[in-house]
Amino acid sequence: MGTPWTAPKWMKVDNLKNKRPHDSWTGGHLNPTYYQDYATYFVKWIQAFQAEGITIYSLTPQNEPLNPGNSASMLMFWDEERDFVKTALGPALKEAGLDNVKIYAFDHNYNYDDKEDQAQYPLRIYEDAEAAAYFAGAAYHNYGGHRSEMQKIHEAAPDKELIFSEASIGEWNNGRDLSKSLLRDVEDLAIGTVNNWCVGAIVWNLMLDSDQGPHGGPGACATCYGAVDVNNKDYSTITRNSHYYAMAHIAAVVKPGAVRIGTNAVTKDKISYCCFKNTDGSYALVVANGNDTKQPITVVEGNHQFNYTIPANAVASFRWQEQR
Numbered sequence: 518m519g520t521p522w523t524a525p526k527w528m529k530v531d532n533l534k535n536k537r538p539h540d541s542w543t544g545g546h547l548n549p550t551y552y553q554d555y556a557t558y559f560v561k562w563i564q565a566f567q568a569e570g571i572t573i574y575s576l577t578p579q580n581e582p583l584n585p586g587n588s589a590s591m592l593m594f595w596d597e598e599r600d601f602v603k604t605a606l607g608p609a610l611k612e613a614g615l616d617n618v619k620i621y622a623f624d625h626n627y628n629y630d631d632k633e634d635q636a637q638y639p640l641r642i643y644e645d646a647e648a649a650a651y652f653a654g655a656a657y658h659n660y661g662g663h664r665s666e667m668q669k670i671h672e673a674a675p676d677k678e679l680i681f682s683e684a685s686i687g688e689w690n691n692g693r694d695l696s697k698s699l700l701r702d703v704e705d706l707a708i709g710t711v712n713n714w715c716v717g718a719i720v721w722n723l724m725l726d727s728d729q730g731p732h733g734g735p736g737a738c739a740t741c742y743g744a745v746d747v748n749n750k751d752y753s754t755i756t757r758n759s760h761y762y763a764m765a766h767i768a769a770v771v772k773p774g775a776v777r778i779g780t781n782a783v784t785k786d787k788i789s790y791c792c793f794k795n796t797d798g799s800y801a802l803v804v805a806n807g808n809d810t811k812q813p814i815t816v817v818e819g820n821h822q823f824n825y826t827i828p829a830n831a832v833a834s835f836r837w838q839e840q841r
Contacts (some may be wrong), residue, residue, distance in 0.1 A: 518656075518682065518718065519562065519573050520580045520624060522589040528834050529591060541793040543736070544585035546592050556609035563615055577624035577682065578602060583626065583635055588736035591785075595635055595716035598622060599642045602727055607651030624682055628662025643674050646681050654678030654716075659705060660685075667713040680717040681710040686760055687729075687741040696758035696830070703805050703832050706760070708765040708791045720744050757839050762832070767791075768800035770836035788812060795836075802835045 523529070529545035530536040533648070539545030547555060563573045576808045578601060582593035588596040593601070602620060610616050610767060622639040629635045639655035642648055654677040657667060667679050686692025690730055710718045725731075725743035727750070744761040748754035777791040778800075787807030794800055813826045821840040827833045 518575045518621075519559075519575065520577045520682070521559075522580045522587060524551070524558075525550065528555055531599070540585065540747055542589045542695035542734075543587065544590060544592060545694075546597065549597075549600065551640040553609070556605035557571050557599070558608050559606055560613045560615060561671040563610075563618060564613070567616040573618055575619035575621055575653065575680075576606075577621045578606060578834055580623065581625045581658065582623065582638075583630040583632055584598045586736070588733045595623075595638045598638075599645055599648045601646065602642075602651050602687065603648035607648075608836075619678075620651055621654055621656040621678070621680055622652050624658070626658050626661035627664060627666040630661060630727045637670065637673075639677070640673050641668055643677065649677075652677065654680065656680045656682035658683040663706065664713050667710075667715065671714040673836070679713070679715045681715045682719045683719060684760070685721050685738065685741055687738065689740060691761070692758045693756070695759055695762065699832065700761045700805055700807050700830060702763040703766060703803075704807070706763045708789050708805060709804060711767075711791050712789075718764070720764060731793050766832050766834045767803050772796065772801075775801060785812065788814075794839075796841045799836050800839065803832065804835075805832045806830065 523542055524539055524547050526542060527791060528548055528551040529539040530548045531539045533546055533549070536548060544773050557794060559576065566573055575630065578598050579591060579593040581587060581590065582598060585592050586589055600827060606618065610618055618789060620643050629638055642652065646746040657679070662732040673680060706718050706720065708817060722741065722743045725741060726748050727746060727748045729741055742758045744764060746756040746758065771793045772795045778792050778794050780792050785808070788804065790804040792802045794802065800818060802816060803825060804814060807830065808827050811828050813824065815822055815824050816835070821841055825833065
């Protein structure tokens with residue numbers, strides 16, 4: 518997924534009324550005069566990666582479009598994103614033969630940063646049929662609000678995909694203390710996202726070094742951890758953090774192309790799970806036990822079943838072939 522944090526400064530204006538130049542990498546808006554030029558940037562960027570053998574699967578037009586204060590940032594309200602994609606980015610990708618690259622709307626928090634006029638940002642875009650045709654779906658972060666918002670978006674637009682596109686860990690949220698972060702992150706990022714219709718989940722960042730870098734300039738996170746951190750003295754010693762285990766638990770058993778399936782279950786409090794069927798016919802199950810005591814489970818598929826006892830405050834992943 519390719520996601521810009523800002524357009525070049527020469528393309529930015531303070532606001533769309535006076536269109537005064539915005540000479541800063543933070544804040545400002547994309548000047549509609551340059552919609553076509555900016556779309557060309559996207560096309561050339563994708564093509565440059567392709568030339569190096571790297572396929573770009575998807576895009577979001579703007580990272581955190583409601584946040585003007587990031588280390589590099591640009592505001593892009595829903596009507597701006599709608600118009601940019603409808604009149605420039607979507608047609609440019611199609612003309613370049615890149616319309617297989619998916620475009621996801623929004624790419625920001627569940628609570629829309631408490632901006633009432635931006636609430637349900639993707640749905641406002643989808644009201645325009647011409648614009649909606651260019652969007653595969655919408656992307657969300659978890660820095661505000663609750664993931665149940667994605668359920669509402671799915672119910673309103675079931676033909677559009679959802680993807681979870683960013684979460685962070687670091688010193689502030691115990692990203693290395695698995696006793697505090699493992700269950701939280703598995704339940705939120707792995708189980709919680711797919712159970713709210715996400716087709717995938719991405720964490721930020723995949724890897725940092727032992728100085729918690731590289732850093733993105735003034736205002737960038739200086740206390741973050743990656744899913745894994747590599748020691749920059751030998752570049753071989755790896756520290757695995759909570760995001761690693763959250764993703765590893767689901768990736769170990771859920772394979773590309775899998776479909777989440779329904780289940781009938783009687784569970785205790787603090788037990789969460791998700792279940793899939795893989796393309797090879799196997800089933801995959803991830804279960805989190807948030808209780809302070811071990812919990813026995815029984816998994817039944819047709820006329821077959823198995824039992825397992827999940828340790829206290831632990832996660833277990835299972836995969837088995839369909840029984841006939």
